[in-house]
Amino acid sequence: MKSDNTIRLNKYISDSGICSRRQADRYIEMGQVFVNGKRVPVGTQVSLKDRVMVNGQVIEPQEEEAAIYIAFNKPVGVTTTSESWVKDNIVDYINHSQRIFPIGRLDKDSQGLIFLTSNGDMVNKILRAGNKHEKEYIVTVDKPVTDSFIEGMSNGVPILGVNTRKCFVKKEGPNVFRIILMQGLNRQIRRMCEHFGYEVTRLERIRIMNISLKGLALGEWRDFTEEELKEMRRLTAGSKGTVEEKYSPEKDSSKAKNKKADAAFASTPAKKPNTRYGASVWNSGKKKSSGGSKSSGKPAARKAGGRGRGR
Numbered sequence: 532m533k534s535d536n537t538i539r540l541n542k543y544i545s546d547s548g549i550c551s552r553r554q555a556d557r558y559i560e561m562g563q564v565f566v567n568g569k570r571v572p573v574g575t576q577v578s579l580k581d582r583v584m585v586n587g588q589v590i591e592p593q594e595e596e597a598a599i600y601i602a603f604n605k606p607v608g609v610t611t612t613s614e615s616w617v618k619d620n621i622v623d624y625i626n627h628s629q630r631i632f633p634i635g636r637l638d639k640d641s642q643g644l645i646f647l648t649s650n651g652d653m654v655n656k657i658l659r660a661g662n663k664h665e666k667e668y669i670v671t672v673d674k675p676v677t678d679s680f681i682e683g684m685s686n687g688v689p690i691l692g693v694n695t696r697k698c699f700v701k702k703e704g705p706n707v708f709r710i711i712l713m714q715g716l717n718r719q720i721r722r723m724c725e726h727f728g729y730e731v732t733r734l735e736r737i738r739i740m741n742i743s744l745k746g747l748a749l750g751e752w753r754d755f756t757e758e759e760l761k762e763m764r765r766l767t768a769g770s771k772g773t774v775e776e777k778y779s780p781e782k783d784s785s786k787a788k789n790k791k792a793d794a795a796f797a798s799t800p801a802k803k804p805n806t807r808y809g810a811s812v813w814n815s816g817k818k819k820s821s822g823g824s825k826s827s828g829k830p831a832a833r834k835a836g837g838r839g840r841g842r
Contacts, residue, residue: 537576540564543583545651547590548598548630550613552655558585598650599631600760602742603752603835605645611636621647625752625835634658635739638718643668643736644744647752656767657740663713664766667738669703670710670720672729676702680727684710690722706732740766751832 544555544564558564559573565584566577577583583590603625605611613622613632621633625647634646634654648654657664685700699711710720721731737744741762747753755763 537578540566540571540575540577540583541573542652543577544585544590545654547585548649548651549585549588549590550632551651555585555651598648598653599627599629600646600648600650600653600755600763601625601627601631601752602744602747602755603645603647604744604747604749605637605642606750607640607642610639611645621645635715637736638721638734641734641736642749643734644739644742644747645736646739646742653763653767657763658715664740665711665713665738666715666736666740667709667711667743668720669707669735669737670724670731671707671733672724673706673732674729675705676708678702680729681708683727684708684723688723688726690719690726691716695719695723747832750835752835753832 540559541552541555544550544558545552549555550558555564556573559571559575562570563586564571566575567582579591603621605621608619609624610617610620611633612620614620615623619639622631625631627647629649631647631649632651632654634648634657637643637645646657681700681702685698687694687697689695693716695716696712696714698713699709701709703709712719716722720734724731735744742755742759
């Protein structure tokens, strides 16, 4: 029976900064988690009085105020994973003095904004697909962008057995467009473009929710400001739903269900970008100083690779 003073074991583990809740459940299923010296099943409730050990290490949740939240301008070639055996993984590249892991993913051949944190609970809140958090990209393709291409991209594209959600798409140059997504299918933008015979030659994420890439040079990172973190918490306060969307063949087993879903999708108007964070935060490629500014209130950016310079 759940007590008011207990929490789920996966949340307890993620709050320690070791990993996300999903990874914590994997550790539990693999028998690598002990509570008071005993292996326990997924769903176990624990309290602060319990002794929790993961992979031979005793852990305890950290205070939320002590958690790390950083924005990183990821270069092409860096892999978004916390697995130490993967070459050029993002954690080793940043080389932070404390344990952090990425929130979500950004393809190895893509660049731009990605968050990293020591707070596993925040990872889950941001990744939950049902919350429709905005992510904005500037994309360059291998041939001229046409009106029909923009219309097709914005109205939804069949990839991985499902239709993508309607989204905001705008032409920004002969071969460049801006797109704002609220879902995270695997290599979604590249697959969408391929459907229309286009190949992505450059993809940069410039915004996630209320935080933009503005002022952060490639390969640099900075801490969230107090204002940004406060707004992030507000945006994720009612977080619920399933974790980041993934393709599942089972979803396509019923043609009747597909037709019903397609009909509902077609009747849904495309959502306009959040004017508070959308067009107003986008910068048309002008270089900014990588240092913090008094006017923006943002902390100075740091080059990745400097252990001990994080906080």
